[in-house]
Amino acid sequence: MTGPDDERTRELGVEFGPLARDLEDHQYPTTSDELVEQYGDAVLDLPNGEQQLHELFELVPEERIDSAADARAAIFNTVGDSAIGRKGYSDRTPPAIGEREEWPHESF
Template sequence: MSNNNREQGIDYGQLNEKLEQLDYPISAETLIDEYGEYGIDHQNGTKTLQEVFDPLTESDGQTFDSADQVRQMILNMIGSDAVGRKGYSDRGSEHVDDEEKSL
């Protein structure tokens, strides 16, 4: 997995390069037809672009104007599936009482 293909816990793999080479605007349907089998890795496994975008096929003419818009939609559609341990925070567990708040 290349770090250049990873964003917010999602690894776009070879799809990332393909997205950069496309002519935009492009429809969700065309993306699914041409790249639906491409895998998108996340914390809890892998989904194909078709699995992620399948709900978009029910909408009327979803189009994208850039690779960034496609990646953002992937992030939106995968949602909580990409989250590792839910409720986990690496920020510590220090509790601050209301009386201790700084002014």
């Protein structure tokens, strides 16, 4: 059970750790370069490895960031394949036989 002092530090498979609070407390607007200057050594744990913030934001230098949510979005947009758990995996089950939609048979 979580209490009032517990912080949410994992989102979309990325574990932010202490960087989550740093991003929330940062003064915005800012740039990706300013975030790297302050938090560039912060480590993000991913399902298949880890990356430091400066490695991710090298891809988006001087990008304007208006909020902590924008900073997280920039991180999600720059993490590589190591952020993907199992490639090609889906937890969706296919429809049962008889429940499948039939494709229209059109010729072009």
